[in-house]
Amino acid sequence: MKKNFSIRDLLLPYAVIGVGLFVLYDIRYHFFLIYIMTISAILVVGIRLKDINISTLAILVAIPFSLEVIVFSSGLISLSSTESSRLLQNSIIFGVHFLINLSVVFPLTHRVELTKKLFPKAKVRFTFADSILPWLAILGVFMSFAGLVENYLRHAKGVNSTIFFYSFDVSGYIIYASNCGVLLVLTALTYKEEYDYALPSLRKKR
Numbered sequence: 001m002k003k004n005f006s007i008r009d010l011l012l013p014y015a016v017i018g019v020g021l022f023v024l025y026d027i028r029y030h031f032f033l034i035y036i037m038t039i040s041a042i043l044v045v046g047i048r049l050k051d052i053n054i055s056t057l058a059i060l061v062a063i064p065f066s067l068e069v070i071v072f073s074s075g076l077i078s079l080s081s082t083e084s085s086r087l088l089q090n091s092i093i094f095g096v097h098f099l100i101n102l103s104v105v106f107p108l109t110h111r112v113e114l115t116k117k118l119f120p121k122a123k124v125r126f127t128f129a130d131s132i133l134p135w136l137a138i139l140g141v142f143m144s145f146a147g148l149v150e151n152y153l154r155h156a157k158g159v160n161s162t163i164f165f166y167s168f169d170v171s172g173y174i175i176y177a178s179n180c181g182v183l184l185v186l187t188a189l190t191y192k193e194e195y196d197y198a199l200p201s202l203r204k205k206r
Contacts, residue, residue: 031173031176032065032069032073035065035176035180036062036065036066038180038184039058039061039062039065039179039180039183040058040062042054042058042180042183042184042187043055043058043059043062045187045191046058046187046190049187049190049191049194051123051190052115052119052122052123052124053115053124053125053127053129053186053190054183054186054187054190056111056115057108057111057127057129057130057133057183057186058183060104060107060108060111060133061104061133061176061179061183063103063104064100064101064103064104064137064140065176067100068097068100071096071100072093077092077093077096079093086155087151087152087155087156090151090155091148091151091152094144094145094147094148094151094168095144095148097140097144097147098141098144098145098148101137101140101141101144102141104137105134105137105138105141108130108133108134108137109134111130112124112125112126112130127186128182128186129182129183129185129186132178132182133179133182136175136178136179136182137175139171139175140171140172140175143164143167143168143171143172144168146164147164147165147168150162150163150164150165151165
C-alpha cells in the first residue's frame, strides 16, 4: 500500500545538502566534503525512514574516512618526509591506514548480527550492501598492506617499485565513491519499498 509522505520528512536531508553545498563553494577539500555530505544525507534519510540497516551501514563507512581525516589532516601524523626519514614515515602512514581499514572489516562483515544484539527490536535484515561493503573494506586493507610492504622493499632493499605508492590515493577514491554508490542504491530501493517512489506532498499527513 502506498504511504503518504510529507515534504517535512525530507526537510532535514535538504537542509544538510543545502548547507553542505554552500560550504563547498569556498572549501578546497571537495572530495572530503562531498563524501561526508553524501553519507550524512544517507544517514538522515535512513533515520527518517526508520531503517536501521541504512543508518548503521552509513555510520560504518563514515568511520574509517573520518579517522583518516582527523589523523592526517590535523597534522597528528605528517604526510611529508625527508630522504632519511622516508622509510619510517611512510611506514607509519601506511601502517595507520592499514589499522584504520582493518578496524571496520569485522563490524561490516558481522553487521547484521551486531545490529540485532544492539537493537533487538529493530527490523534488521541482510541487504545486498552487506555483501559488497566488506569486500571494499578488505580492498582498502590490501592496498594499505601492499603499500607498506612496497615501501619497505623500495627504501630498505632498493627495489624499484612504485605501483601501490602511486595507486594508493586513486584506490581510496574508488573505494569511498563505491561506498556512496552502494548506499545510494540501497536507500533508493528502500524508499521504493516504503513509498513506491511517491513524490513528497505539501499536504499534512492524516
